[in-house]
Amino acid sequence: MQFSVPKVHNGNNFYSVGEEGSQAVFTSIEKELWQAGIHTELNNAELCRVDTFKNIEPEEEFPAYAPLFGLLKMRRGVDRVYPESFLLKNTQQQFCVYDKIAEMKHRKVEVSHFPAQAMRFEHRCMSKGKVQAVFGFSKAGEMFKSGRYETVKKQQVQQWKNSLFSHSVEEVLSIGAGVLQGEMELFKQRYERNWFDRFLKSYGAYHLAQFAGAEVVRIALQNIEEEKTKVWRAEKLLLQAQREIELLKNAEGTSKTLGTLYLELKEKVCLN
Structure with missing residues (x-):
């Protein structure tokens, strides 16, 4: 199964969710599954994909950065979900950058209460092995053990430092x-x-x-x-x-x- 923690918690996926909120989402979904007759413990589930993101408010409009992403070997139009995004990928992970406000407008989401400009940077671990290699665990429940959630946040930044932002x-x-x-x-x-x-x-x-x-x-x-x-x-x-x-x-x-x-x-x- 797959789900968006921010969307379940907030009703939209613009803002990220902290550790306590994320844990509440897992508990809520597990409860819904039990009510539907699917008896499982999500804490024991193996994570075969994990997406993390960070939104920033850029100083320029999104198209102004297009030449820069092109220089850094990111390709445009290859992501089927966000065709206007820039994508750098292999079989194990993906780095995706796109205009979050434009994407929400495309989905007919009311954006008046969000920032005028927002650029989203998504890192996607595409396999259980990559999740383990990046975060040091692959079971969902381990994310909420002491210090592990902070590790997720630190590794999110580190992956961008290692890829797109490794240059001077x-x-x-x-x-x-x-x-x-x-x-x-x-x-x-x-x-x-x-x-x-x-x-x-x-x-x-x-x-x-x-x-x-x-x-x-x-x-x-x-x-x-x-x-x-x-x-x-x-x-x-x-x-x-x-x-x-x-x-x-x-x-x-x-x-x-x-x-x-x-x-x-x-x-x-x-x-x-």
């Missing part, structure tokens, strides 16, 4: 430099001698369109250029250059560096 800011910037190098190489292959001029023009157009918007640029051009054909050509050139860069990368939606975004998430997720 300098290493993340180095990874980002590698991505930029790849974009430059594509321009060099495509345009040969004048590739860097084309690269600068395309990036300039991309950021101009991001900062002001094509419509604002068009209005400004109309105010200083009487000939409509020239305005049309300039707007077409802007959009063409913008699309050229968009084919290579996701729109960032923020002026912050990848290092700044990474440090923000690392501090918020890995603080005990």
